[in-house]
Amino acid sequence: MNVKRDTTRAGTGKGEEPPANDMSGERVKSAEDISHRQELRHPNEYGMMRRVQDIVLSAWALLVLWPLMLFLAVVIVIDSPGAGPIFVQERVGRSGKIFRLYKFRSMVPGAEEKLEALLDRNEMDGPVFKIKADPRVTRIGRFIRKTSLDELPQLWNVLKGDMSIVGPRPPLPREVIRYGEYEWQRLNVQPGLTCYWQIQPRRNKMYFEEWLELDLKYIRERSFMTDWKIVFKTIGAVLGMNGE
DSSP states (O other): OOOOOOSSOOOOOTTOOOOOOOOOSSBOOOSSOGGGSOOOOOOHHHHHHHHHHHHHHHHHHHHHHHHHHHHHHHHHHHHSOSSOSEEEEEEEOGGGBEEEEEEEOOBOTTGGGGSGGGGGGOOSOTTOOOOTTOTTBOHHHHHHHHTTGGGTTHHHHHHHTSOEEESOOOOOHHHHTTOOTTGGGGGSSOOEEEOTGGGOTTGGGSOHHHHHHHHHHHHHHOSHHHHHHHHHHHHHHHHTTOOO
């Protein structure tokens, strides 16, 4: 797919306040409805076998890791009572479809309501918000983020078909409504649990433009060999505690 850069690119100013999140439909639309655009095509065999692989791997991982996940859930509630251990958040999947993403809660209860006061401290450019010393993050939250264990519940998203094992990370609706047509290319495939960005040693220091280009690189190079290369490097990144 060859999409020209749109003049309505996502903002690159740090601390820029995102537009209000008014999600009245089931899909997020770009400035021009993407329904007219050609979807990224790939061989049917790859798509079907990839889905089989996702089901098998996610089911196996949930079966093996459920004791660890149960332990983490209990520790999270003890460390930060007042809310459940699972954080549910709307994210944007393939072609703008909204789905409910699951993560282990790494922040204090009501963290979303406290975001507004922290926007001017954003350390990322573009539509993404991240700060290294986020005061909303709990003690156990810092550990599970560092090790990426907070992402384990997304295995359920993979099993359901919302996500794949490998693919661009699913963005928030408030980020997507700032996308131009060029950024929308990353929504032409199923979002993933891990990706090229996820395995970078200092991923949160990268500019959004670099992150985007890594996602587009993956979309161009998609294959089972590429997927497994990223999976094995993700294991190394988890053991190296590269998360923040």
